[in-house]
Every structure is written in C-alpha cells, then in structure tokens.
Amino acid sequence: MPSGALILGVRAPGYAEKHVDASIGERQAEVDLGDVELEVGLAIRGRVHDKTGAGIPDARVWAAQRGEGAGHYTDTPTGANGEFVLAGLRPGTYQLMVFAVGFARMSERAAEAGAENVDILLAPGGAITGTVVDESRSPVEAFRVAAEPARKEGWSSGGPGEPKSSSDGRFTVEDLAEGPHVLKVEAPGFQPTVLSDVKVAAGQTADVGTVRLVRGGVVRGMVVDRAGQAVPFATVSSRAAGNENVWYGNEPQGTSDGTGVFEIVGLRPGRVALQARHPDYASGSVSNLEVDPARGPTEARIVLSRGGRIVGWVRKRDGSPVTGMKISVGRSAGEPFFGSGPPLAEPGPDGSYAVSHVQDGSVEVVLLAGDQNRLSSTQSRTVEVREGETAEATFTVREILVSGRVTRAGAPFPGARVRLRGERSSMMSFGGPPRIPVAPAGPQRLEGVAREDGGYELLVDEPGKYQVQVSALADKGWFPWRRVEVPDADAYGLDLEFSGVSVSGVVVDKETGEPVTRASLSLFAKRPSGFSTGVGGTTEADGQFKMEAEPGDFGLWARAEGYAPMQTDLSLSGDGVSGLRLELVRGLVLEGQVLDAGGRPVPGVQVSATVAADNRRDSAFARTMPDGRFRFASLGPQSYDLLAASELGGFALRVGVTPGEEGVVLRLRPGGRVHLTLHDPGGRPAARASARVRTVDGVSVEPLHGFYGSADARGVSEFAVPAGQIELQVSKERLTGTATVTVGEAETVPAEITLRDASGSPAR
Template sequence: MKVLLPVLLVGLALGAGVFFLQLDADGAGRGTKDRPFSGRSAGPGAAPSAAPSGKRTPPTPEAGAGRQKVDSLAAPRTRGTFEGLVIGDGNPIPGASLSLVRDEQVLGEANTDEHGRFRLECAPLAAAATLRVRARGFVSLERPIAPRPAGGTALLGNVRLLRGQRIVGRVLDGRGRGIADAEVRVEPTNPGSDVLVAIAHTRPDGAFEVADAPPGTVSVTARAKGFGEQAVRYTASPTPFEIQLEPGVTLRLYLSGPRGRPVVGADVTVQAPSDVRGGRRTAKSDENGRVAFEGLGAPTWSVRVSHPEFRPSSLNQVAATETETVIECLPWPAIEGVVRAPAGKPPPPGTRVQALPASAPGDRIAQLDGGVEVGADGYFRLSGLRPGDWRVCVAAPGFAPTTSVPVKLGIEGDGYAGTIELRAGGSLALALVLGTEPVPGAELELFQSEPTPAQLWALQGSRGPKLGRRVTSGPDGRATFPDLSPGQVWVAVYAEVCPPARSGPHEVGSDPGAAAIRVELARGARIQGRVSSAQGTPLALAQLRIVESKRHLGFPLMLASDTEGHYTSAWLPPGRYTIEAFTAADPTKRSGPSEFELGPGEQRTLDLTL
C-alpha cells in the first residue's frame, strides 16, 4: 500500500496536467515567419502556459466561463439581432409587442421587458422587412428595416410611440347601407420613416371605431370584398364621418419579355393620382407573368414595373377592365460565354460565374457559393447588367479561380466573354500551435491584402464556413486552403483562449502539395464582471470601453452588459488596460477609469459601480 500511494499521486498529477492542456491549448495570437512545420517546440518566444503569480488567478473550468475543449465547440449559427427601447410619454413601455414581417410572413417576434427594452432575433435579412410595434393605449408603428444578409446586431435606439385619437364612423355602399367586415386603415397623410398606422373592421351595420388612431389630419382607407378601395382625408370634427364605397373594378396585366416569354417576380405598382395618397398598391407577377389588382376604386391607373433583369417600364391611363393589358419589358444587356476544363472537357459540377466591373480588383479567392451556376456543357448567361466594362469571374471545384478578358456592354445587345479555361491551382497549408500543442478547431480566413486589427476583431464574431473563404484546423492543428491562384495572401486566425491573429504574407505557387507553415499562437486573457448602480441594482445594457495602454490594437473595444448587468470581454492580448462603464440613457453617470493588467491565460473579475 505504501508503494501504491506515490504511484497514484503521480498519476493524478499527470491527469490534471493533461486536463489543463485540454482546456487551454487553443486560441489565436501572433503569426511567425514562414517556415515548414517540424512539430518542434515554439522556442523561447512561445507564450507561457502557466499563469503568473500574485493576485492573478489561473483560469478555472467554471460554469459559463467558456473554457471547453477547442474540439468540442461548435460554430454558432449566424443570426440577426435587433435591440432597442420602446418609449411613450417620455417613459419606457413594458409589455409592448414587436414583430418583424415580410409579405405578411413573421420572421421574428419579441416583447419589451419591464424597462422597455427589447431584443428581437431572426435569420439574417436577405431582403428588406417591416418592424411592427404595438402597445396598449398607443398608436401602432411600422418601421422599414434594411437588409442585413451578414446578420449581426443592429441597435435601433428609441422607438417612440404616440398617444392617438378616437375615430368613429361608418362604411356604406351606394344605397346608404352599412358594409359589414370592411377593413379600415388609418395613417398620416404625410408619413415619415416610421409609419403610424391603425387598423379596424366594421360591425354588421358598417360602423367602426378606431381607439388609437394617429393624431392630426389622417388618411382613412376602406376596402371590402366586391367594392372598390376608397381613401378620404379626415380631420377631427363633430359631424358624422362616413365612407361610401362603389362596386370595385379589376386591373389585369401581363408582363411580356423577349419572344413573348413571361416576366416572373416583377414588382408592379399601380397608382391613382386622384386619391388622397395616390391609392398606391404593389404586387408581384406570378409564374405566368400575370398580376391582377382587385377591388380598385378608380377607372384608370398609372402602372410601373421594376425587375432587376429588366429596364423599368411604365404606362399611364391604363383602364381597369376585364381585358388584360400587355406591358412589354426590355431586358438589360447580358454576357454569354462558356467555361472549359483542360483538354476541352466540360467543367465540374458546381462551377459558378459572376460578373464584376472590369475596374474592380481581381478576386483570387472567389467563393463557390456566389454568382450563377453554369450549365452541364459549361455555357452561361449573366443578365441584368448595366452598360459598361465587365469581367466574368469563375470559381470551380478543384481549380483555381480565374477571370475572363474585359467585356464591353452597350445600351443594347449582349456581350460575349468567349471560352474561359480552367487551370489547376496551388494550396496553402498552415499548422497552428500554442506552446508545444497543436490547435484544433480554429477558424482561418483568407485575405488578398493584410487585414487591419479592426477587421480582425470585427470578423471574430462571425463564425462559420459560409462567411468568406474559411477553413477549420484539424486535430493535428493543420488547415489547408486548396485551389488558390498564384500570388500573395494573408490569413486571419480565430481560436478559443487567444486573441485574433494574422499570418502573412504568404506566397502561393502552383504546387498543390506545399509544406505546411508553422504559426505560433499566443494565449490570451479576458476580463469579466458586473455593472451596478450606486444602490447595488444591476444595470442592463451598460456600455463598457476598454483601452489598451500599449496601443497594439489601435482602437478601443466596446462591450455591453446583459440583462443582469454581467459582461465578459473577448480574449485579449496580455497587457495593461483601462476600463470604464457608462449608460446610454445618462452618459454623465460613469464608473471612472479602472486600470488592470492581464497575463497570459488569466481571467480576471472586476465589478464596476456607476
């Protein structure tokens, strides 16, 4: 038993060392000079793996500290987030409901908390959408939201709701009888970027009541099945308010492209100038190129058609009858061509082409998920282009990206790019190490020019292979970028427990089996804590500003506390920092600057009070 006890103690010590390495042997730091990977130690310049002594404490596998093994971390999904504050009468509005919609499809929903704050999450917005905000006792609001295909967080600031007015009236037919279940929409006659809107429906006798209508002079639009839409101007008055609807008419349109083919998915807008706000309505053409506007209240309309591949077209004084009106749509110029593999063979499946202005810098790291896929025989047609000089960029699996000769497009007629031949490319292999251990699970992104520190830190929050030309290191720490065109490139490295790093420049040749380049990463550190008021209440969404004394980053880092007042920084380079907290509601309330120093692998806790 006396013999076994020392053996057990040695075994426990070795197991603890292996566990510590599993927790910390990951990250991203500085790159070294290009040299083939030999598997040796990083040498004297390697980042130390042990925390310094003193008041600092080494990282521990605490819950929520994010100290998992590198190879156990899955890249989070890219999401779009919208944050802000809903206020009314100068105070936050708790319990307000928010929804993000597009074509009446709900993309995301949220409710404000007791402080009026909201956080609405959805998939990245590939197209524009509308944010609808509703709260009891206030006028509903609609705000247009621009596309955000890359996702990320958008701060919407204060969303201000107004108290409304009460509107009572009736919707009648031509004989003075009430129309049941008619929709009544009330909005300002001159809306701004935020549209105040209220919607109600009539009772069986045609009467309606809008409790929270926009204040002031408004436009009231009524529509009902079988009747034409009617819009009237309303100003608060003691006299009864009535809207009379006449039988509606239908405007039928057919959008014709070259050789009589239907134009699908075009945006068609009709407008009647005689109405208060133009009576504008919009719809998309169907798969047959047809669109019908029912329930119109005017005999003639102005029509405008827009489509990314066709020139805008318009017609005036189009009669709304049962006869279909044909609108000719002229396409924008296009570029045609063919892609061929060596020996004249067809290109591999997944080959894609994309037209770029000839003056744009060439993309030697083109993505396979952009542009248009060529046909099985290699032929392609890129339409919807404007007059000018263009180049066609080609990306094909197993081949280096390539471009065509410049193609000149005029106002009419198509251009021809000729035959674009594919060529085999080179590769760039990197081996990531932290101390003496390989770094698996790190993400590496390719750049044609040296990325700035601001770019490195801005892109670290966007994880996943679909965001740029990215690869992930394997269990041995190796990562390879295949099928590259010859030239100079830089690489950004994102790994857990380390700050973002860049490596380069690297020369890419034509050899697809070049030796791996060793990149040594430095272990980072981070700070976390809680922001509270002088009374001890946690402060949600408090702003924190972190400045590095040595100015290696060249810019301050901004953080925000969560709903419980907690904050956690990204992995920072070791060094001396200053942190200060303040609130957006009252920037004069500040915690005052606090200096601290972080060592490699350290995770420090620092609470701040405003």
C-alpha cells in the first residue's frame, strides 16, 4: 500500500459496505486497524420456494438497481429453507432475478430496498433436447445452443448461446420457462440453424430430433498495407446484416497468415462487413460483401495504413496533472462496431497521453471520468488525423465550482441529487462487479447532493451549455430538466427553485387492479404549437409515481410492456394533483418477420412501430429474433407505420399496419448514403452540427435510431439512409437547415446545406 492517508473500502456478502480511514507512515511496515464491524444496512429480505411451498436452497438471487442508481447490483444464495437477504443496498427500486437448477428463471419481480417478506415462487423448468449433425449426418461435436421465448418483445437480442461439447452431437438446454421458444444452433464453419415455435412444458423435455447444420459461406482475401505489401497475423472480424451493433465475441473471424492471406468460414448468406486489426497499423474495413455459399468464396482485400498519432495532456488550470481519467478515440462520423469497444488511453503521472495507429480522417477524442464499470464523458475534441503525422488534443480541467441551494415551495430540499450533463455527453458501461465507492472528499464531478439546508456543490470541467437533472431518492420524485450555460470562471452560482406543485398517483392493471411496475410516464406541457418536453420517469415496485411540475395544462402519458399506452389531460394549480389512478389495458399484438432481399430471415434488426397522436408521435421498438420474427404487444387500436433498418441489410417501410394483421413481412431493400457539407450563416464549416432523416417518401422515420450523423471539423457528415426521397433536418444550437434529396440503391448523394437562425433573428 502507498504511504499517506487512505480510505479503505470493506465489503462482504450480506453486509453493507463500510469505509475505514487509515494512515500509513513512510517507514511503517504494518498498520493495525483493529476490528471492523459491518452492518446489514438497507436490505431486501424474502424467500424462494416451489408451488408446494417448499423452500429452494442454493438458488442465486440477483438484484440490479433501476433508474437513478442504475449500474449497482448485488447477489446472494438462498439458505436451506430458501430464505435470502440482499444487504448493503442503496435506496431505490431493484429488479430481482432468480436462478435455480431445475426451475425456470424468474426475472419479472421488482422490490424496494428495505422490503421484507418478498415471496418468490419458481415454476418447474422445462428443457429442449436434440442431436446436431452436419450435411453427411455425422455428429457435430462442438457447438452453441440458445433458446429464447418466442413471444417476448422489446430490444433484447438474446445472447451467444451455451457452449456444448458431445461426441454424439447430443444436447440439452434446461431450466426454461413454459411456452414456445426459438432455438438457435451454431458451430464454427456452419450457418446458424433456427427452429421456431419449439413448445416447452414445465417439468418436461421437448425433443426436437435431429438439427442439421449446413456449411456457411466463405470469404477469402488478403490484408495489405498501402504499398500493397502483405500484413501477416492481422485479426479479421466479421459482422452480418442485422447485428452490426451487437458483439458477443464468437462471430466468425480469421487471421492472416505469413503472406497476408486470410479465410473466414461459416458466414450466414447475405451482406457482411469485415474489419482487420493489427497492433502496428490502424484498423481497416470493407463493407457490403455479398456472401452466397452456392457461388463459392467471396473475395476481399483489406488495406491497412500505419495511421497517425494523437498526443496531448490532461491538466488543471495550474498545470498540475489530473488522475483517474481516460481518453477514448473514435471516428467522428461513426463506423461499424467491432470488438470490445473504442481504444482507451490513460494519461501518465504528468498528465500526458499518446494514441498510435489511428485511422486517417476526422476523429473524436473524448475525456472520460468514472470507475471500471461506468465512464462518462466530460470534454471532447475533434482533430484531423493524417498518416505519418501527429495531431494534438489537449484538455484543461478547469474544475469550475457550481454551487447553490435547491428549494421546493421556498423550503430547503435536502437529499436532492443534482446532475449536470453536457449537450454532447455520453456514457460507456462495462461488465464486472461493482467497485466499492470511496467516501467522496469535496465536490464531485457533475454530481452533488443537497445538504439539510438545501445547499449543494459540484464541479464541471469546462464552460458551456449543460442540462440540469434533479431527482430525489427519498420520496422518489422526478423534476423538470433545465438548461444552463456555465461561464468560464472559477465559480458559478446556480440556485434551483421548484414550485412544489406535484402530480402523484398509481398505475394499475385495469382488469386485475394490481400495480404495474416499471411503467414509463411522461408529463408534457401543452403549448400553442403542440407539446414541449416536461418530465418523465418510471413507477416503483408498488406502481406509485410522483412528478414535480409548474402550474399549467399538461398531457400525461403512461405505457408499460404488455399494455397499450394511455394519455390523459391535467390542469395543475398551486395545490397540484394527487391520488391519480391510471388504469392500463392489455395491449394489442402485432407480429411479423424481416427478410433480406434474398428472402432470408434477418436477426437482430431494429424495428419501430409509430403512430401520430395529439400533435406528437408515439413509438414502440423491437428487435428481430434469430428467425427474423418481431413482436409488439403494447399497441393500441390504431394503424402503425413499421420501419426496419440495418445498414448492411437495408431498409423496409410499411405504412398503415394494424395490430392483429397476419402475414406482415418487411423485406429489406438496399439503401444508399448522403454526403453532407454543412455551413454556418457566415459560410464557415458547421462543425458538430447534427443531421438526421425526417421523412422517407413523405413518411416520418424520426423515431428510429441510426438515420443521423454529426459533422466533423470540416462540416462534413456522411451516413446511411433508405433509398427514396429523403428529407434531411440539420441543427446546431439555434441554427437549422433542411434539404430534400433523392437517393438510389447503393448510391451516395452529395448535398450542401447552409444553416440559418431558427428564431428568424439575424445570425451572428
């Protein structure tokens, strides 16, 4: 241990975390801290049992915090009688997940920290068994098997499957919930095989018989440098249509040999992208390769450059270094996601850093702060990188002290959590156990908690525009977001006053009267021009909610998985509204399938269902399963516009589809790209302007993620769009601009847009 004053974190299963102060002298070999007494602290207590009431020992109970404390989790085994204690919790709502051998996994239970007598019933698990063979009916000895409920909805994309090894190709997947499942089997060198609607019964085993795997497609090629010389021992990774943004680490890949030649086998038919990485080069990629096993290997050539170098430093105003921060480097215009994440660099003791072998072009350099599980951006720089040259990106951490008082109806508001988020802030999350938080010493970056007198303080690293978010764990309140501009000064005073006018109530199932957990609510202030953003959040385990607002007329929206969305109008005065009872009815179901241009199912594709209502567009989202099927179960009795998007696979749009309609198929059609050059009113490059697609052939596509780009330092932005007549919207602060272009399949269309002041005032 280093000498000096330390704070040690102590953590043990079943107890709350505790911090212990210690001081080690330069010549001390050992320091005796004495006994460290741990307490249980805030906990969730309960019992896991079967349908007979018998306790289930050795079950694993996980608790993951939602909402305000998302990212904090803990777990514990059950005792001999099924009892469990999840201790050392923070205040808030936790989602519970329970795993036990022989039982179906439970993941639909929420509980508040401090809850007692939480009763969890596990149903007997079912199983699926079968035999995996190749085209010659010989057993496949090593493979992966994944089984997912066929009727789930939402964004979950399953997982890579459970590895199996068997000399006779036999497998069994156990502990499945009752109901139809989609079974996916994959093995190196083979295409994935998918079985739909495998019926699983509690306590029984469904035998699917023989699962036959067919050899996949092959891509062969070379990895070379810009002089055409072979690059040996480069790792070449593949991405298929539909899973561009999902990485499990088991996708087909290969390594170039001593002559630069590589081969990747077992590819799914359709379009793929490849990326080559080598420690002595910048990464290189190729896209839109068409793989068809019937036509033989697809040829590819990947060119790597030595790339450029980025150097810089991270220091305070006085020139002293800043510790505990990281540097992330990524393409400004975005690129297909390969591997475990963007490259990270950690500044040295003097605050300096260097990143080598960076791809040419416009690059975003981001300064990150946080722990090993979560990093948040605090500053960013855009630099132009050229091969063989060195670009510089420096960061001065100004540590501007933001302080003030938080009041509610004129009274101090102790316990209010104040967070500031920059307009271009981002966050990176990682797996692994949570760290033991060390007691903070002094103001913290971007976050502070109000004291008994309502006073708070926090630090921001640079001046600029921020969004202020205020929340309160003690009474589970949500508060309207505000925008402020922090000046370049040593300190900035920011008092936050709230009216004390609140909206509270409960969300329940209309048929059963049971509370609806994790229902999402949004309160929108009505304006003459429509709705403007207000405040929103999620119901607690008991279905309760509470929101703060200013007096006025509002629309309150509520939605939850499996329920149709509802909206009601409210008029708030100084007394607010309490005791609201929002009754949700079960939603209508809309199912369909996404196919590529060759009629093959495409897994992992994002699909949106959008309807226009009350001057705003309401959207639901889903992701296709391994058999290309998607399911929405939270829709109302309206017609919806369906949109599916995959940068590699293409785009599909179908207008006016009603829930319950059968035979819904979205067939992906190759798209194109737009190459935008953006200027401000003075003709200068509009760096960091945001461009997005508003409509395709007159149909709004704004809810779907992916149709957007950010301008680099040259004011250039290029991104994929559907084929057709495209309406583009560009914005940067108060500036805005539009353009309409017609894009053909596999075509890149240039467009030049000059931004104007959106308010109509003369631009400066």
